[in-house]
Amino acid sequence: MELKRLTQMAMLSALGVLGSLFIWIPLGVAKAFPVQHAINVISAVLFGPVGAGVVAxxxxxxxxxxxxxxxxxxxxxxxxxxxxxxxxxxxxRSGFAAIGEFVGTGVLASLVAVPYAAIFMGTQVGAFFFMPGFMASSATGAILGLVIWHFLERSKVALPVN
Incomplete structure (x- = not known):
């Protein structure tokens, strides 16, 4: 069972990397990747908070x-x-996973990104600089992830592991 779980996690990470090559939103010093947010929702349902965090x-x-x-x-x-x-x-409820992705990325991560960018990237920006882009990306990705999850669940391709 553990090998299957690790393989699924690796495949979702690979899809997140590949998706970032094709779909991204420019945000000045950063880029937003809705595919990553969709993967986050699916990972959250399949693997819980730790597994989803590792995949991300x-x-x-x-x-x-x-x-x-x-x-x-x-x-x-x-x-x-x-x-x-x-x-x-x-x-x-998978809908709450999508809400968690939006709030976690669109609100919390966009606020954390301000001091993070200052420390690690030398970029000084205002407190809400990243929020519009992070919200747009995470909302789009969370909805996409929810739609994909419902398709997978309905087709019996994927069932929650945790």
Missing amino acids: LVTALIRIFTGTGSLLAIPGSVLGAVLAGLLYRYTR
Whole structure:
């Protein structure tokens, strides 16, 4: 069972990396990736908060190392994935995973990104600078993830592991 879970996590990370090559939204010093947010919702339902956080972190690190993502990929994906996993764990409703992704990334991560960008990127911006882009990306991705999850669930392709 553990090998199957790790394989699924690796495949979702790979899809997140590949998706970032084709669909992204420019945000000045950063780029937003709705596919990552969709993967976060699916990972949250399948693996819970820790597994979703690991998938998001691995995806972000690969994107950073390959030059397809900025350092903002870490807070921009991990916080949403973890909150999505927590909300799904406590409600068992995929819609709450999507809400967790939006709040975790669109609100919390966009605020964390301001001091993070100042420390790690040397970029000084206003408190709400990243919020519109992060919200647009996470809302689009969360809805996409929810639609994909319902399709997978209905087709019996994927069932929650946690």
